[in-house]
Amino acid sequence: MTEQDEIPPFLYVVVCAAGIAADVGKLITAAQEREWHVGVIATPTAMNGFFDVAAVEAQTGYPIRSAWRRPGDARPFPDPDAVVVAPATFNTINKWAAGIADTLAVGTLCEVVGRGIPVGVLTCVSDDLAAHPAYQDSLIRLRGMGVRFGYPYQGTEDEEFRWERALDLVEPGRY
Numbered sequence: 001m002t003e004q005d006e007i008p009p010f011l012y013v014v015v016c017a018a019g020i021a022a023d024v025g026k027l028i029t030a031a032q033e034r035e036w037h038v039g040v041i042a043t044p045t046a047m048n049g050f051f052d053v054a055a056v057e058a059q060t061g062y063p064i065r066s067a068w069r070r071p072g073d074a075r076p077f078p079d080p081d082a083v084v085v086a087p088a089t090f091n092t093i094n095k096w097a098a099g100i101a102d103t104l105a106v107g108t109l110c111e112v113v114g115r116g117i118p119v120g121v122l123t124c125v126s127d128d129l130a131a132h133p134a135y136q137d138s139l140i141r142l143r144g145m146g147v148r149f150g151y152p153y154q155g156t157e158d159e160e161f162r163w164e165r166a167l168d169l170v171e172p173g174r175y
Protein backbone atom coordinates (compact mmCIF):
# COMPACT_ATOMS: atom_id res chain seq x y z
CA MET A 1 0.00 0.00 0.00
CA THR A 2 1.39 3.44 -0.89
CA GLU A 3 1.38 6.37 1.50
CA GLN A 4 -1.39 7.98 -0.55
CA ASP A 5 -3.63 4.92 -0.16
CA GLU A 6 -3.56 5.37 3.59
CA ILE A 7 -5.20 8.82 3.50
CA PRO A 8 -8.96 8.22 3.75
CA PRO A 9 -11.07 10.01 1.15
CA PHE A 10 -12.58 13.17 2.59
CA LEU A 11 -16.00 14.54 1.63
CA TYR A 12 -17.28 18.02 2.39
CA VAL A 13 -21.04 18.11 2.91
CA VAL A 14 -22.35 21.66 2.48
CA VAL A 15 -25.71 22.16 4.20
CA CYS A 16 -28.03 25.09 3.46
CA ALA A 17 -31.09 26.36 5.31
CA ALA A 18 -33.90 24.27 3.81
CA GLY A 19 -36.37 22.31 5.91
CA ILE A 20 -35.10 18.96 4.61
CA ALA A 21 -31.69 19.68 6.21
CA ALA A 22 -33.11 18.15 9.41
CA ASP A 23 -32.40 14.74 7.83
CA VAL A 24 -28.81 15.40 6.75
CA GLY A 25 -27.66 12.63 9.09
CA LYS A 26 -28.99 10.19 6.47
CA LEU A 27 -26.50 11.54 3.94
CA ILE A 28 -23.64 11.31 6.41
CA THR A 29 -24.52 7.71 7.25
CA ALA A 30 -24.69 6.79 3.57
CA ALA A 31 -21.36 8.52 2.90
CA GLN A 32 -19.66 6.74 5.79
CA GLU A 33 -21.02 3.42 4.51
CA ARG A 34 -19.20 4.23 1.26
CA GLU A 35 -15.97 4.79 3.22
CA TRP A 36 -15.97 8.58 3.10
CA HIS A 37 -14.76 10.61 6.05
CA VAL A 38 -17.09 13.59 6.29
CA GLY A 39 -16.76 17.23 7.33
CA VAL A 40 -19.86 19.44 7.35
CA ILE A 41 -19.87 23.09 6.31
CA ALA A 42 -23.20 24.74 7.06
CA THR A 43 -24.46 28.19 6.16
CA PRO A 44 -24.99 30.47 9.16
CA THR A 45 -28.75 30.31 8.62
CA ALA A 46 -28.69 26.50 8.50
CA MET A 47 -26.92 26.50 11.87
CA ASN A 48 -29.89 28.36 13.30
CA GLY A 49 -32.18 25.41 14.04
CA PHE A 50 -32.35 23.63 10.66
CA PHE A 51 -30.58 20.47 11.86
CA ASP A 52 -29.18 18.92 15.03
CA VAL A 53 -25.67 20.38 15.19
CA ALA A 54 -24.51 18.27 18.14
CA ALA A 55 -25.76 15.04 16.57
CA VAL A 56 -23.99 15.78 13.29
CA GLU A 57 -20.75 16.65 15.06
CA ALA A 58 -20.95 13.39 17.00
CA GLN A 59 -21.62 11.51 13.77
CA THR A 60 -18.72 12.99 11.79
CA GLY A 61 -16.22 13.42 14.62
CA TYR A 62 -15.47 16.97 13.43
CA PRO A 63 -16.83 20.34 14.52
CA ILE A 64 -19.19 21.83 11.95
CA ARG A 65 -17.66 24.74 10.11
CA SER A 66 -19.75 27.81 9.38
CA ALA A 67 -17.37 30.76 9.64
CA TRP A 68 -13.86 31.36 8.37
CA ARG A 69 -11.03 30.39 10.70
CA ARG A 70 -8.90 33.16 12.16
CA PRO A 71 -5.54 33.85 10.50
CA GLY A 72 -2.97 31.58 12.09
CA ASP A 73 -5.51 28.95 13.18
CA ALA A 74 -4.98 25.43 11.87
CA ARG A 75 -7.21 24.28 9.02
CA PRO A 76 -9.95 22.19 10.69
CA PHE A 77 -10.56 19.80 7.78
CA PRO A 78 -8.28 18.02 5.33
CA ASP A 79 -8.58 19.04 1.67
CA PRO A 80 -11.67 17.50 0.10
CA ASP A 81 -11.63 14.75 -2.52
CA ALA A 82 -15.23 15.64 -3.38
CA VAL A 83 -17.93 18.05 -2.25
CA VAL A 84 -21.69 17.62 -2.09
CA VAL A 85 -24.23 20.37 -1.45
CA ALA A 86 -27.42 18.96 0.05
CA PRO A 87 -29.80 20.55 0.45
CA ALA A 88 -28.87 23.52 -1.77
CA THR A 89 -31.10 26.58 -1.45
CA PHE A 90 -32.20 29.16 -4.00
CA ASN A 91 -30.12 31.74 -2.12
CA THR A 92 -26.87 29.77 -2.03
CA ILE A 93 -27.16 28.63 -5.66
CA ASN A 94 -27.59 32.21 -6.85
CA LYS A 95 -24.74 33.56 -4.72
CA TRP A 96 -22.44 30.74 -5.80
CA ALA A 97 -23.11 31.38 -9.49
CA ALA A 98 -22.55 35.11 -9.00
CA GLY A 99 -19.37 34.57 -6.97
CA ILE A 100 -20.72 36.30 -3.87
CA ALA A 101 -18.64 34.49 -1.26
CA ASP A 102 -20.18 36.01 1.86
CA THR A 103 -20.46 32.69 3.73
CA LEU A 104 -17.79 30.06 4.26
CA ALA A 105 -20.10 27.66 2.44
CA VAL A 106 -20.29 29.74 -0.74
CA GLY A 107 -16.63 30.74 -0.54
CA THR A 108 -15.65 27.08 -0.32
CA LEU A 109 -17.89 26.15 -3.23
CA CYS A 110 -16.40 28.87 -5.41
CA GLU A 111 -12.91 27.69 -4.56
CA VAL A 112 -13.33 23.94 -5.02
CA VAL A 113 -14.78 24.32 -8.49
CA GLY A 114 -11.73 26.33 -9.45
CA ARG A 115 -9.56 23.53 -8.10
CA GLY A 116 -11.28 20.91 -10.25
CA ILE A 117 -12.74 18.94 -7.34
CA PRO A 118 -16.00 17.12 -8.21
CA VAL A 119 -19.06 18.86 -6.78
CA GLY A 120 -22.54 17.30 -6.67
CA VAL A 121 -25.66 19.29 -5.81
CA LEU A 122 -29.15 18.34 -4.66
CA THR A 123 -31.32 21.42 -4.81
CA CYS A 124 -34.38 21.91 -2.63
CA VAL A 125 -36.14 24.81 -4.31
CA SER A 126 -39.88 25.32 -4.83
CA ASP A 127 -41.26 25.60 -8.36
CA ASP A 128 -42.20 29.22 -7.65
CA LEU A 129 -38.64 30.19 -6.78
CA ALA A 130 -37.14 27.99 -9.49
CA ALA A 131 -39.11 30.00 -12.08
CA HIS A 132 -37.07 33.09 -11.29
CA PRO A 133 -34.82 33.89 -14.27
CA ALA A 134 -31.82 34.55 -12.04
CA TYR A 135 -32.06 30.99 -10.71
CA GLN A 136 -32.29 29.51 -14.18
CA ASP A 137 -29.26 31.54 -15.23
CA SER A 138 -27.41 30.35 -12.12
CA LEU A 139 -28.03 26.70 -12.99
CA ILE A 140 -26.77 27.21 -16.53
CA ARG A 141 -23.70 28.99 -15.25
CA LEU A 142 -22.86 26.38 -12.60
CA ARG A 143 -23.40 23.49 -15.03
CA GLY A 144 -21.05 25.26 -17.41
CA MET A 145 -18.47 25.30 -14.62
CA GLY A 146 -18.76 21.50 -14.36
CA VAL A 147 -21.01 21.36 -11.28
CA ARG A 148 -23.17 18.22 -11.29
CA PHE A 149 -26.87 18.39 -10.38
CA GLY A 150 -29.30 15.69 -9.31
CA TYR A 151 -32.96 15.83 -10.25
CA PRO A 152 -34.67 18.96 -8.91
CA TYR A 153 -36.60 18.56 -5.66
CA GLN A 154 -39.36 21.02 -4.83
CA GLY A 155 -39.77 20.22 -1.14
CA THR A 156 -43.31 18.86 -1.42
CA GLU A 157 -44.42 16.21 1.05
CA ASP A 158 -45.18 13.48 -1.49
CA GLU A 159 -41.60 13.47 -2.77
CA GLU A 160 -38.65 11.60 -1.32
CA PHE A 161 -35.34 13.44 -1.04
CA ARG A 162 -32.91 10.73 -2.07
CA TRP A 163 -29.78 11.79 -0.25
CA GLU A 164 -27.59 9.09 -1.80
CA ARG A 165 -27.94 10.70 -5.22
CA ALA A 166 -25.48 13.32 -4.01
CA LEU A 167 -22.85 10.63 -3.48
CA ASP A 168 -23.52 9.07 -6.88
CA LEU A 169 -22.83 12.44 -8.50
CA VAL A 170 -19.25 12.60 -7.24
CA GLU A 171 -18.21 8.96 -7.47
CA PRO A 172 -16.23 7.79 -10.48
CA GLY A 173 -18.28 5.63 -12.81
CA ARG A 174 -21.62 6.59 -11.24
CA TYR A 175 -22.15 9.98 -12.85
Ligand SMILES: Cc1cc2nc3c(=O)[nH]c(=O)nc-3n(C[C@H](O)[C@H](O)[C@H](O)COP(=O)(O)O)c2cc1C
Pocket (backbone or CB within 6 Å): 015, 016, 017, 018, 019, 020, 043, 044, 045, 046, 088, 089, 090, 091, 092, 093, 103, 124, 125, 126, 155
Ligand atom coordinates in the same frame (compact mmCIF):
# COMPACT_ATOMS: atom_id res chain seq x y z
C1 LIG B 1 -38.59 26.43 7.73
C2 LIG B 1 -37.91 26.99 6.51
C3 LIG B 1 -37.71 26.18 5.41
C4 LIG B 1 -37.08 26.68 4.27
N1 LIG B 1 -36.90 25.84 3.20
C5 LIG B 1 -36.29 26.33 2.11
C6 LIG B 1 -36.09 25.48 0.98
O1 LIG B 1 -36.49 24.30 0.96
N2 LIG B 1 -35.43 25.98 -0.10
C7 LIG B 1 -34.96 27.27 -0.12
O2 LIG B 1 -34.35 27.65 -1.13
N3 LIG B 1 -35.14 28.10 0.92
C8 LIG B 1 -35.79 27.66 2.03
N4 LIG B 1 -35.98 28.51 3.10
C9 LIG B 1 -35.49 29.88 3.02
C10 LIG B 1 -33.99 29.94 3.32
O3 LIG B 1 -33.76 29.50 4.65
C11 LIG B 1 -33.46 31.40 3.17
O4 LIG B 1 -33.55 31.79 1.82
C12 LIG B 1 -32.06 31.56 3.64
O5 LIG B 1 -31.64 32.89 3.40
C13 LIG B 1 -31.10 30.60 2.94
O6 LIG B 1 -29.80 30.81 3.44
P1 LIG B 1 -28.57 29.91 2.97
O7 LIG B 1 -28.67 29.74 1.49
O8 LIG B 1 -27.38 30.74 3.35
O9 LIG B 1 -28.63 28.63 3.72
C14 LIG B 1 -36.61 28.02 4.25
C15 LIG B 1 -36.81 28.84 5.36
C16 LIG B 1 -37.47 28.33 6.48
C17 LIG B 1 -37.67 29.24 7.67
